[in-house]
Amino acid sequence: MKKGFKLLALVFFISLIFTxxxxxxxSSSSVIEKIKGEEIAVLTxxxxxxxxxxxxxxxxxxxxxxxxxxxxxxxxxxxYNFWTxxxxxxxxxxxxxxxxxxxxxxxxxxNNKLPHNIDLHAVSGQGGGAAATFTAPGHETQxxxxxxxxxxxxxxCATAPVGMHIANGMYGLILVEPKEGLPKVDKExxxxxxxxxxxxxxxxxxxxxxxMDKALKEQPDYVVFNGKVGSLTGDKSMKVxxxxxxxxxxxxxxxxxxxxxxxxxxxxxxxxxxGGSLVNHNVQTTLVPAGGSAITEFKCDVPxxxxxxxxxxxxxxxxxxxxxxxxxxxxxxxxxxxQQDDRIYQSxxxxxxxxxxxxxxxxxxxxxxxxxxxxxxxxSTCQACHQADGKGIGGAFPPLVSSDYFASDPSxxxxxxxxxxxxxxxxxxxxxxxxxxxxxxxxxxxxxVSTYILNNFGNKGGEVTAADVTKLRK
Ligand SMILES: [Cu+2]
Numbered sequence: 461m462k463k464g465f466k467l468l469a470l471v472f473f474i475s476l477i478f479t480x481x482x483x484x485x486x487s488s489s490s491v492i493e494k495i496k497g498e499e500i501a502v503l504t505x506x507x508x509x510x511x512x513x514x515x516x517x518x519x520x521x522x523x524x525x526x527x528x529x530x531x532x533x534x535x536x537x538x539x540y541n542f543w544t545x546x547x548x549x550x551x552x553x554x555x556x557x558x559x560x561x562x563x564x565x566x567x568x569x570x571n572n573k574l575p576h577n578i579d580l581h582a583v584s585g586q587g588g589g590a591a592a593t594f595t596a597p598g599h600e601t602q603x604x605x606x607x608x609x610x611x612x613x614x615x616x617c618a619t620a621p622v623g624m625h626i627a628n629g630m631y632g633l634i635l636v637e638p639k640e641g642l643p644k645v646d647k648e649x650x651x652x653x654x655x656x657x658x659x660x661x662x663x664x665x666x667x668x669x670x671x672m673d674k675a676l677k678e679q680p681d682y683v684v685f686n687g688k689v690g691s692l693t694g695d696k697s698m699k700v701x702x703x704x705x706x707x708x709x710x711x712x713x714x715x716x717x718x719x720x721x722x723x724x725x726x727x728x729x730x731x732x733x734x735g736g737s738l739v740n741h742n743v744q745t746t747l748v749p750a751g752g753s754a755i756t757e758f759k760c761d762v763p764x765x766x767x768x769x770x771x772x773x774x775x776x777x778x779x780x781x782x783x784x785x786x787x788x789x790x791x792x793x794x795x796x797x798x799q800q801d802d803r804i805y806q807s808x809x810x811x812x813x814x815x816x817x818x819x820x821x822x823x824x825x826x827x828x829x830x831x832x833x834x835x836x837x838x839x840s841t842c843q844a845c846h847q848a849d850g851k852g853i854g855g856a857f858p859p860l861v862s863s864d865y866f867a868s869d870p871s872x873x874x875x876x877x878x879x880x881x882x883x884x885x886x887x888x889x890x891x892x893x894x895x896x897x898x899x900x901x902x903x904x905x906x907x908x909v910s911t912y913i914l915n916n917f918g919n920k921g922g923e924v925t926a927a928d929v930t931k932l933r934k
Pocket of ligand 1: 543576577617618619625630
């Protein structure tokens with residue numbers, strides 16, 4: 461009895477030391493301010509962020525966040541039962557000021573099937589709020605906290621099985637602006653990476669189920685920005701003008717992978733390392749840990765399409781972690797010239813090829829499904845060379861637009877993909893003498909992308925089946 465008491469006293473004493481350590485840190489002890497007024501937090505869906513905070517005092521901020529379980533697209537033609545904070549993946553962006561007193565309301569939509577909660581990494585307190593917010597469907601819970609530390613923080617669900625709740629999309633970012641605010645920039649965006657594990661392989665059409673085995677092995681089928689392949693490409697690209705400064709609030713929900721975040725075609729002038737107060741300069745690639753963040757800032761000096769990637773690069777070109785930021789405006793030739801010449805250079809060696817991947821067996825797709833799947837295969841696999849509009853690049857990559865090369869025999873496209881192509885060819889009266897490496901796609905994927913090309917880019921239609929492709933391989 462007496463011994464037990466001593467032990468308890470010791471534990472209490474040690475915990476006191478630790479609490480004191482924390483309080484000695486200047487950034488948290490000087491934070492508790494007088495709270496003036498009250499406001500309801502503006503929440504936004506990625507890639508948008510709420511407006512910068514202009515207050516120079518602490519206030520009471522009421523956050524209302526609703527958990528919604530719903531089927532959404534993971535890729536065109538592929539759906540998944542996502543669990544979301546606020547109806548989207550990543551969850552709603554929350555923006556507050558250091559010193560703010562936050563009254564947090566977590567609502568679990570009555571149509572949901574499961575209980576959920578929230579662990580905000582911006583919270584100093586038990587579980588980051590997890591225990592206080594364990595919420596059954598059709599309930600609402602509430603707790604409060606003071607935002608002691610400035611920084612960009614991940615929040616996520618922490619209900620068992622935690623990995624599965626996160627893997628289904630339950631994460632987002634909360635920004636605690638420092639008291640003095642962040643330096644002014646022209647545009648701000650919210651980008652959050654996540655890895656997803658499905659029973660079917662990448663691109664397999666239809667509603668996909670969560671795959672626990674793949675999650676345990678940390679072998680995702682999808683690695684995406686903002687919850688979907690293509691969420692930031694084409695029409696959905698982020699847009700800025702030449703000369704503007706951009707700030708990206710980058711998060712990584714995981715659950716497993718660490719991101720090597722990079723923007724192709726620019727350099728980060730500033731990186732708030734791991735979302736904290738340390739600012740590094742002139743950075744090419746910054747690590748964003750699972751359950752962590754980074755803030756990157758850069759000036760867009762010349763017109764171009766900047767490509768956001770996880771530089772663990774197979775994830776980008778084969779699993780989806782690719783986004784675009786279009787910089788529009790006048791060229792600045794002194795900074796970037798564009799191509800100045802293109803001469804023929806021949807060297808020894810056979811056409812390159814990539815190792816074969818196992819073929820995926822699945823039920824035949826309808827023509828409609830093929831067109832959808834084909835479009836996304838085109839943009840992830842062919843577009844880099846043949847260009848988004850299919851017009852190719854003069855002298856290097858032949859056009860697929862109204863191409864007379866495959867007009868008389870539609871299976872030519874599939875043959876080209878299976879075997880690759882090199883040597884002199886003539887397309888629409890122009891000669892090309894390049895090398896197209898053979899592309900590692902399944903028969904079904906080749907059928908889809910062939911069908912997509914035949915029915916787009918001014919070509920005269922037609923359909924290729926997976927069975928046709930299988931025969932062509934022999
Ligand atoms: Cu949950």
